[in-house]
Amino acid sequence: MAEFSLELNDDQKTMQEWVHGFAVNQMRPIAAEWDEREETPWEFIQEAAKIGIYSLDFMMNAFSDKTGLSLMIATEELAWGDAGLTMALMATSLGVAAIVANGTPEQVMEWVPQCYGTPDDIKLAAFGVSEPDAGSDVSSLRTRAVYDEANDEWVLNGTKTWISNGGIANLHVIVASVEPELGSRGQASFIVPDGTKGIRLGQKFKKMGIRASHTGEVVLEDCRIPGRCLLGGKEKLDEKIARAREGKRSQSQAAMATFEASRPAVGAQALGIARAAYEFSLDYAKERKQFGRAIIDNQAIAFKLADMKMHIDASRLLIWRASWMAATRQPFLNGEGSMSKLYAGETAVKVTEEAIQILGGYGYIREYPVERWHRDSKIYTIFEGTSEIQRLIIARAISGVHIR
Numbered sequence: 001m002a003e004f005s006l007e008l009n010d011d012q013k014t015m016q017e018w019v020h021g022f023a024v025n026q027m028r029p030i031a032a033e034w035d036e037r038e039e040t041p042w043e044f045i046q047e048a049a050k051i052g053i054y055s056l057d058f059m060m061n062a063f064s065d066k067t068g069l070s071l072m073i074a075t076e077e078l079a080w081g082d083a084g085l086t087m088a089l090m091a092t093s094l095g096v097a098a099i100v101a102n103g104t105p106e107q108v109m110e111w112v113p114q115c116y117g118t119p120d121d122i123k124l125a126a127f128g129v130s131e132p133d134a135g136s137d138v139s140s141l142r143t144r145a146v147y148d149e150a151n152d153e154w155v156l157n158g159t160k161t162w163i164s165n166g167g168i169a170n171l172h173v174i175v176a177s178v179e180p181e182l183g184s185r186g187q188a189s190f191i192v193p194d195g196t197k198g199i200r201l202g203q204k205f206k207k208m209g210i211r212a213s214h215t216g217e218v219v220l221e222d223c224r225i226p227g228r229c230l231l232g233g234k235e236k237l238d239e240k241i242a243r244a245r246e247g248k249r250s251q252s253q254a255a256m257a258t259f260e261a262s263r264p265a266v267g268a269q270a271l272g273i274a275r276a277a278y279e280f281s282l283d284y285a286k287e288r289k290q291f292g293r294a295i296i297d298n299q300a301i302a303f304k305l306a307d308m309k310m311h312i313d314a315s316r317l318l319i320w321r322a323s324w325m326a327a328t329r330q331p332f333l334n335g336e337g338s339m340s341k342l343y344a345g346e347t348a349v350k351v352t353e354e355a356i357q358i359l360g361g362y363g364y365i366r367e368y369p370v371e372r373w374h375r376d377s378k379i380y381t382i383f384e385g386t387s388e389i390q391r392l393i394i395a396r397a398i399s400g401v402h403i404r
């Protein structure tokens with residue numbers, strides 16, 4: 001009889017405390033500054049690399065946890081510290097996830113270490129799918145990859161937009177169309193290694209939140225990469241395309257495979273923000289006096305906090321479930337990955353808004369972190385699949401109907 005427990009084991013508790021300490025000491029004190037500066041926080045990333053949080057080892061340790069919870073726990077703590085700084089660390093893992101999801105074991109061994117570099121020589125990775133005319137509809141990508149057989153090279157042309165670490169990363173994983181008429185089944189993922197010509201940063205975007213994380217356009221102009229940079233290899237791609245031409249289903253789509261794997265971790269970021277706002281507003285509600293009593297003495301405030309806590313805990317349970325399912329290789333038959341990201345993202349927006357309400361005027365000014373948490377939270381209903389797209393995925397999964 002299998003045991004059921006939601007209690008964290010000793011390793012998980014140790015890691016949680018360690019990352020929490022990092023969030024308290026290294027993230028909270030600098031969060032407002034980097035939000036204002038809206039630049040890539042290189043010193044901070046280096047700091048995280050030195051103590052091992054920004055590293056391949058950290059990710060491998062997290063992934064070796066058979067329960068799947070370690071990465072979720074660590075991510076929640078980091079985002080509790082600050083979501084923008086967390087994204088500055090985690091954007092690399094989107095590229096890594098794409099390599100792991102689509103690459104051969106040899107490609108994973110070759111490229112994943114290059115995504116992080118070393119504490120003295122930090123490297124960043126990026127994952128580029130979205131385009132100006134292809135956001136939610138990833139089947140309509142215009143970026144083209146054409147094979148130059150004579151030189152065994154792929155030639156990439158197109159523009160990717162809103163890419164985290166885009167144009168400043170050392171290594172880009174780019175999803176491009178090889179056979180445009182086949183939609184997403186004619187797409188593949190490519191590594192663009194450090195120093196490749198023909199890839200550059202277009203515009204850098206100014207954002208509402210997560211401003212310590214760089215978001216930019218990636219312009220690909222006759223960008224030539226070696227044949228071995230096609231993730232999964234040419235043979236597999238040819239087979240996939242042949243299957244698609246015959247009208248057979250393929251097992252996975254390049255972009256989708258990556259998003260499936262990373263959704264619970266994105267949800268865990270939203271969870272960390274929500275918890276930060278909840279804890280702050282709970283303390284504030286006990287301290288702040290109006291009409292001669294603490295504002296928490298009013299049900300109107302106390303009930304808000306009760307709801308905030310309930311939605312936060314429900315988010316965590318959905319995230320842990322999805323992550324445990326992924327780690328134990330159970331398919332998301334009901335869109336469980338999407339549920340976790342959708343619920344946590346919407347909870348973060350709602351909870352941070354309520355936190356502003358509880359703080360009143362103090363919630364609205366930049367002296368307090370709550371307005372920043374609200375600005376940071378909003379991206380979690382947009383990127384890695386909008387809330388509407390998550391609902392579509394869940395609705396299709398539970399109904400078997402191709403709902404539009």
Ligand SMILES: Cc1cc2nc3c(=O)[nH]c(=O)nc-3n(C[C@H](O)[C@H](O)[C@H](O)COP(=O)(O)OP(=O)(O)OC[C@H]3O[C@@H](n4cnc5c(N)ncnc54)[C@H](O)[C@@H]3O)c2cc1C
Nearest residue numbers: 127128129130135136162163164215382383384385386388
């Ligand atoms: C800060 C930031 C970082 C990002 N990082 C990355 C990254 O690293 N890599 C990357 O590839 N992309 C990244 N993105 C892009 C992000 O994933 C897209 O913005 C997102 O997928 C939505 O696409 P869109 O903005 O084109 O919106 P659209 O697809 O144009 O959607 C607009 C609205 O229409 C709704 N909608 C669209 N289709 C449907 C439908 N069928 N049913 C119901 N509603 C629908 C959407 O839900 C949304 O509300 C990032 C974006 C931002 C802002």
